[in-house]
Amino acid sequence: MFVIYLLMGGSPTEQAPQQQPQATSSTSQANDLAEKCRTGKDANTDVECRIVGARQSVQAFWTKKLPEASGGRAEWQDTKMVLYNQPQRSACGTASNEVGPFYCPLDKTVYMDDDFFQVLEKQFGSSSGPLAQQYVVAHEYGHALQDQLGLLGRAQQDPKGPESGGVKIELMADCLAGMWARGAVETKDQNGRAFLKPFTEKDLRDALSAAEAVGDDRIQQTAQGRVSPENFTHGTSEQRQRWFMTGYETDDINTCDTFRASRL
Numbered sequence: 544m545f546v547i548y549l550l551m552g553g554s555p556t557e558q559a560p561q562q563q564p565q566a567t568s569s570t571s572q573a574n575d576l577a578e579k580c581r582t583g584k585d586a587n588t589d590v591e592c593r594i595v596g597a598r599q600s601v602q603a604f605w606t607k608k609l610p611e612a613s614g615g616r617a618e619w620q621d622t623k624m625v626l627y628n629q630p631q632r633s634a635c636g637t638a639s640n641e642v643g644p645f646y647c648p649l650d651k652t653v654y655m656d657d658d659f660f661q662v663l664e665k666q667f668g669s670s671s672g673p674l675a676q677q678y679v680v681a682h683e684y685g686h687a688l689q690d691q692l693g694l695l696g697r698a699q700q701d702p703k704g705p706e707s708g709g710v711k712i713e714l715m716a717d718c719l720a721g722m723w724a725r726g727a728v729e730t731k732d733q734n735g736r737a738f739l740k741p742f743t744e745k746d747l748r749d750a751l752s753a754a755e756a757v758g759d760d761r762i763q764q765t766a767q768g769r770v771s772p773e774n775f776t777h778g779t780s781e782q783r784q785r786w787f788m789t790g791y792e793t794d795d796i797n798t799c800d801t802f803r804a805s806r807l
C-alpha cells in the first residue's frame with residue numbers, strides 16, 4: 544500500500560497508458576532541456592525551461608534552508624524530476640497527462656507533464672503566469688521534503704475529509720511552496736546569479752490563482768456540480784491560498800506544521 548502525492552485528484556494506477564513509455568526518453572529529454580534552458584531569458588519565455596528553472600531554484604532553496612531550519616539535523620536530498628509529454632512509467636504507476644503532476648515516494652521522483660498548466664487554465668480557470676507554474680513545482684518538491692522528514696505516512700493513515708492527514712499534508716506542501724516563493728529571488732546558482740527574477744504582485748496573484756484552481760471545493764464543483772467535504776483530500780481553495788501565503792509571509796518552517804495548527 545502506498546499513496547502518491549498529487550496536486551489534484553486521481554491516481555496513476557487507474558490510468559492505462561495510451562502509448563508505451565520509452566525507457567530512454569526522460570534521460571535524453573533532460574539533456575536536451577539542459578542544453579535548451581541555459582539562460583534566465585529562456586526560463587522566462589519557455590514553459591519547460593521555466594519548470595527546469597523552478598526545480599533548480601527549489602532544490603537550491605532547500606539545500607540552504609533545511610539545515611538552518613532544522614538546526615543542522617536535516618539536509619536536503621537531491622530529488623529527480625521527470626518532465627514528460629509522453630506517458631512515463633513510475634514506481635507508483637503510469638505518469639500521464641490525465642494524472643497531473645505528482646511525487647512518487649517509491650522512486651523519490653517528481654513527475655510533471657508539461658500540458659498540465661493548460662488543463663489548469665482551461666478547466667479550472669487558473670492564471671497561466673510563470674509563478675502559477677512554478678508554484679506547482681514547489682508544491683511537489685514540498686512532498687519530497689515531507690518524505691525526507693518522515694511525514695508522508697500521515698496522509699496514508701488518514702487520507703480523506705476536511706481535517707484529514709491527507710489535507711494537512713497537502714496544505715503543508717502549499718505552505719512550503721510559499722516559503723520557497725519568498726526565498727526564491729535570493730536563491731543563486733554557483734555563479735552567484737539568481738535563478739529567477741524578482742516576483743511582482745501579479746506573479747503572486749498568479750500563484751494564488753493556481754492554488755485556488757486546485758482547491759477540492761473548486762474541483763468538485765466543476766467535476767460533479769457540488770461540494771462534498773467528506774471527500775476532501777487537498778483542502779479548499781481558500782485554505783490552499785492561505786497556507787501558501789502563510790509560508791510566504793512567515794518564512795518559518797514551524798508555521799507550516801499543519802498538524803499543530805489551531806486552524807486548518
Ligand SMILES: [Zn+2]
Binds near residue numbers: 549
Ligand atoms: Zn500535493
